[in-house]
Amino acid sequence: MSRAAAAGLCVIAGSGVLPLHVARAAATAGRPVFVAALSGSADPALFEGLEVEQFGLGQLGGLKQALARRGVVDVVMIGGIVRPGLSDIRPDLGLVRHLPALAGAFRKGDDGLLSAIVAIFEEQGLRVVSALDVAPELAAREPGPLGRVVAEGQARAAIDGGLDLIGALSRFDVGQCVVVEEGRPVAIEGAEGTDAMLARVAEMRRTKRLTREGRGVLIKAPKLGQEMRVDVPTIGPATVRHVADAGLAGIAIRVGQVLVAERAETVRLADQAGVFIEAVP
């Protein structure tokens, strides 16, 4: 085992099962893992068998001490968290002096906020790493279909169009997700999130604003320069369910850059629904 593999890792866990998968991947690789479960987002009980402690959103000082005691430098942030208001954060003494920077970042949108959080962690001597570095096996590692359903000609054109559109959007602080159908973008993710965007496509299908089922594609890829350490695009079983409800043909994800949560279940559901999941270069 290499020295790097044996270095401790702190998983700062938001909601969902993805933090557990990342923590397990690191533990399997031989790293001592310490889980910091964020109050209100992560359920500590989920991490049975791993060392876990609960922290509030403002407890930077407390977390820093816990990591110093364990000699842990690497930190990975993973899982869902509802964008808090500044007033939702109860800062401890460790965080208090960073509040002005944080308050400024809050006005700058998600990108600005996440960059500020990374900067604050790094000022503490911690190193923020991407979940994809810790557990690259959670992404698709080579181009091609993940399940049995394959993207054909028209879907391929939609995928190219979607990647092109995500590229054009990349200098804006906006989502990494679009739906392209019959040559045109029918939905672009803003602040509402992927699930809400897919619900909208399903609604347009019901109201006949979109008429041709089984032709659209959900395309998800990080934008250029995306802060992959704290904001990794992710799909999972719920994505497949929503894609099927929206009458889409499939999902395209960028190779190596999109996490697939609960992969076996995600692929099983996709196969069952006749929906493709295709990793693209």
Add this chain to the structure above:
Amino acid sequence: MSRAAAAGLCVIAGSGVLPLHVARAAATAGRPVFVAALSGSADPALFEGLEVEQFGLGQLGGLKQALARRGVVDVVMIGGIVRPGLSDIRPDLGLVRHLPALAGAFRKGDDGLLSAIVAIFEEQGLRVVSALDVAPELAAREPGPLGRVVAEGQARAAIDGGLDLIGALSRFDVGQCVVVEEGRPVAIEGAEGTDAMLARVAEMRRTKRLTREGRGVLIKAPKLGQEMRVDVPTIGPATVRHVADAGLAGIAIRVGQVLVAERAETVRLADQAGVFIEAVP
């Protein structure tokens, strides 16, 4: 009266009151006006005092004859129409030979479909003109506020960001409308339409995904190369109501390029709600 001003005009009317305003503007300018009210979209009774006849979506031959009888060459298409399925169109003999072109265009999204319709009309020897050419007074004619509320510093930055984003989107067949708030795009219009997009912003406000009321701006402008003859961006009283419900500060429209339906009522509602409507260069 100039010769051009006296030439007849056919207003192909979809839903809403905008067709009536355009028809009245042309009539006031001294042009003989013939209204072709689209079945299922326009109510012929609305056009009292003007010459009006009802046509189905597929009655190109019938319309052509009606125009030839009157010596009318100029045609303006205006008002809402739900994007029909190809099977919703009952073609008459005049349209039938254009069906292959139309069927191809249907697969190309709105831009392709509208361009194909313009091409078919022009093949008949008709001339498709923009509602903004017929009634330029329906757009804001110079930069500045339309009502009493004025956009301030932060809103101006949002407006610049929104116009920049619409520019980046302009080579895609997608909406002409975004909401920018606190430095980031929070909603981008796809196939759902402006009203649905604003309803989404209101929903994100209710669920606290967007927290700071009175800072966002709806920006509406045609994309580069937009087919302005058949697809003019429009705002009206309903837009103001939805903008207020969404907790936005105001609306920015591109000077001379966005129709303001029922302008007096639109501005009155905006003043009442404390919402600005600003025409920008």
